[in-house]
Amino acid sequence: MKGPLVRIALVSAPWNLLETPSLPLGILSAAAAGCQRPPEVQEFYANLDWADYLLDASGGDLTPADYGYVANLGVWYGMGDWVFTSALYDQPDWHRAEFTAHLERVGVPPGRSFEMAQHAERFVELTARRILASDPDVVGFSSTFQQNIASLALARRIKQLRPEVRTLMGGGNCAGSMGAAIHRNFDYVDYVISGEAEDSFVEFVDHLDGYREVSEVAGLSWRAEDGSTVVNKPAGAVRMESAPCPDYRAWFEAVNASAVRPFIQPKLLYEAARGCWWGEKHTCTFCGLNQLTIGFRSRPAEQVLAHLREMIERYRLLDVVAVDNILDMAYLKSLLPQLAAEDWDLHFYYEIKSNLREADVRLLRRAGLVQVQPGIENLSSRVLKIMEKGVHATQNVVLLRDCEENDITVDWNYLYGFPGESDEDYDEVLAQFPALAHLQPPAGSVRIILERFSPYFERPELGFGLRRPAAHYEHLYDLPPDELQEIAYQFVTDERGIGADKAAEVRAAVRQWRAAYPQSSLTLAPDEDGSLTLADRRTGWPQREVRLAAGCEAAAYTALLKPRRVEAVAAELGIAAADLEALVADWQRQGLVFREGGRVVALATRCTSIKSGEA
Numbered sequence: 023m024k025g026p027l028v029r030i031a032l033v034s035a036p037w038n039l040l041e042t043p044s045l046p047l048g049i050l051s052a053a054a055a056g057c058q059r060p061p062e063v064q065e066f067y068a069n070l071d072w073a074d075y076l077l078d079a080s081g082g083d084l085t086p087a088d089y090g091y092v093a094n095l096g097v098w099y100g101m102g103d104w105v106f107t108s109a110l111y112d113q114p115d116w117h118r119a120e121f122t123a124h125l126e127r128v129g130v131p132p133g134r135s136f137e138m139a140q141h142a143e144r145f146v147e148l149t150a151r152r153i154l155a156s157d158p159d160v161v162g163f164s165s166t167f168q169q170n171i172a173s174l175a176l177a178r179r180i181k182q183l184r185p186e187v188r189t190l191m192g193g194g195n196c197a198g199s200m201g202a203a204i205h206r207n208f209d210y211v212d213y214v215i216s217g218e219a220e221d222s223f224v225e226f227v228d229h230l231d232g233y234r235e236v237s238e239v240a241g242l243s244w245r246a247e248d249g250s251t252v253v254n255k256p257a258g259a260v261r262m263e264s265a266p267c268p269d270y271r272a273w274f275e276a277v278n279a280s281a282v283r284p285f286i287q288p289k290l291l292y293e294a295a296r297g298c299w300w301g302e303k304h305t306c307t308f309c310g311l312n313q314l315t316i317g318f319r320s321r322p323a324e325q326v327l328a329h330l331r332e333m334i335e336r337y338r339l340l341d342v343v344a345v346d347n348i349l350d351m352a353y354l355k356s357l358l359p360q361l362a363a364e365d366w367d368l369h370f371y372y373e374i375k376s377n378l379r380e381a382d383v384r385l386l387r388r389a390g391l392v393q394v395q396p397g398i399e400n401l402s403s404r405v406l407k408i409m410e411k412g413v414h415a416t417q418n419v420v421l422l423r424d425c426e427e428n429d430i431t432v433d434w435n436y437l438y439g440f441p442g443e444s445d446e447d448y449d450e451v452l453a454q455f456p457a458l459a460h461l462q463p464p465a466g467s468v469r470i471i472l473e474r475f476s477p478y479f480e481r482p483e484l485g486f487g488l489r490r491p492a493a494h495y496e497h498l499y500d501l502p503p504d505e506l507q508e509i510a511y512q513f514v515t516d517e518r519g520i521g522a523d524k525a526a527e528v529r530a531a532v533r534q535w536r537a538a539y540p541q542s543s544l545t546l547a548p549d550e551d552g553s554l555t556l557a558d559r560r561t562g563w564p565q566r567e568v569r570l571a572a573g574c575e576a577a578a579y580t581a582l583l584k585p586r587r588v589e590a591v592a593a594e595l596g597i598a599a600a601d602l603e604a605l606v607a608d609w610q611r612q613g614l615v616f617r618e619g620g621r622v623v624a625l626a627t628r629c630t631s632i633k634s635g636e637a
């Protein structure tokens with residue numbers, strides 16, 4: 023016979039985004055039903071509470087926009103974590119001078135971080151007491167990105183106030199050795215779950231309830247009697263079809279009662295797949311997707327459809343962000359046609375592989391995938407090969423063109439700094455950036471950083487021998503270097519690839535592209551006599567119509583809508599390769615085609631996109 027039901031408080035600490043629920047909390051609260059005796063679960067959205075508290079305590083001066091700045095940009099510089107260090111160490115302005123100097127060195131404005139930090143200690147006190155008022159046996163924290171220090175500060179205060187309450191941490195920040203390091207270094211964290219947590223969480227609750235030994239909870243770090251950390255065998259990869267549909271009812275209750283509600287547009291989060299089918303065989307060299315969980319698994323299309331229907335009807339929202347690392351290509355034949363048939367007017371965000379066919383892109387649009395992150399990364403085939411992307415640069419350009427045509431927003435960044443790349447890899451492409459003015463530009467261009475679990479991190483022989491925790495970690499954790507090394511996710515390393523001058527050139531070229539894009543278009547229309555008319559309205563180019571004569575010219579340009587070699591198109595059309603070469607060279611001078619790595623692709627879109635206002 024067991025005692026009373028286990029009571030669990032699940033906490034999503036700052037700086038989870040305000041617009042979206044916590045997927046881990048939504049999943050775990052649903053997964054709890056699978057315990058031998060389902061526990062009482064209460065969810066605490068301390069991130070919303072923090073934004074509310076800042077608004078209130080500052081008389082409306084510290085707004086959700088200020089929160090958003092720290093939550094989004096701060097992730098690369100430890101800004102949000104630093105805000106809670108004073109609460110964690112009971113020292114106002116802990117390492118403030120050093121942290122300020124760090125931000126100045128990297129040239130990033132602190133936003134309102136320093137003012138926010140003044141409120142952190144009081145907020146932690148109030149929140150710890152509020153959580154304890156629910157009388158929990160266990161308080162669990164899901165920690166990803168910048169949620170570590172706030173979670174630790176809350177866990178510490180909770181243990182001070184009520185030592186018998188057990189504390190648990192999990193989430194992305196606890197993957198692999200990072201989880202054991204958190205457990206080893208913070209004795210007020212009783213348990214840590216590393217890896218995918220649905221099954222481990224159920225096993226953990228069953229352990230608390232007396233149904234299994236602590237050593238039988240996969241992925242769990244716990245304390246032996248002598249205080250040392252014991253790490254159980256790793257948790258396996260969860261089968262997606264058995265993972266529950268997230269339950270967001272508590273989040274919607276919280277957000278609707280929150281003072282930040284008028285400032286935000288809520289979005290649903292959904293996870294149809296885990297791992298990466300590309301990374302299983304050729305992990306992109308910079309990608310920190312955990313090797314332990316890279317094996318690709320996806321839900322059956324029918325289940326995804328049923329879950330989406332359930333969520334849309336329950337929460338009355340059509341904005342859905344898929345957190346999958348990559349779209350399951352099988353969904354092109356199963357899920358997406360069904361979504362298209364539903365006519366839901368869905369606004370679905372998805373990460374995809376960039377080598378999609380034009381028909382696939384049209385299907386994405388019809389299925390409601392109006393915003394994609396295709397991992398374009400670079401437009402040099404040689405650099406793409408170095409990073410094991412498995413696409414040719416011209417395929418990336420085709421995707422940009424087809425998304426432009428289909429009014430799909432593309433999120434991408436231009437990455438540089440790969441071992442083995444050279445200035446020449448950039449020169450050829452930068453010279454052609456002006457021709458791409460009508461296609462969606464990268465949000466920015468950045469040197470890659472070394473992430474734990476990435477091939478570049480795991481295999482120093484690939485070019486990055488040095489691996490030191492990124493500079494901000496020493497202003498967040500009061501730990502010796504060897505422990506910092508275990509807790510960090512981002513690392514400082516040797517600068518590889520192009521130097522500072524070429525990098526500045528790339529950044530300037532991206533800025534120009536971004537400035538030119540909103541007013542630019544280059545469209546293609548067939549004429550009745552078989553000729554083609556290209557209407558050029560790109561910034562920086564003569565505003566004019568270019569006519570491609572019926573026959574060889576029109577046929578060649580049409581053939582080049584797919585990336586091709588000049589010789590192959592010439593052979594197909596039965597014309598001399600030298601003649602076509604001359605034509606293509608002329609088109610390249612006029613910016614009508616993109617040429618790279620031996621292939622050529624036509625740049626004109628077949629209709630005007632919404633951004634030009636002419637659709």
Ligand code: SF4
Pocket residue numbers: 298299300301304305306309310311347348397
């Ligand atoms: S970057 Fe994307 S495609 Fe490459 S391994 Fe990582 S998840 Fe897969």
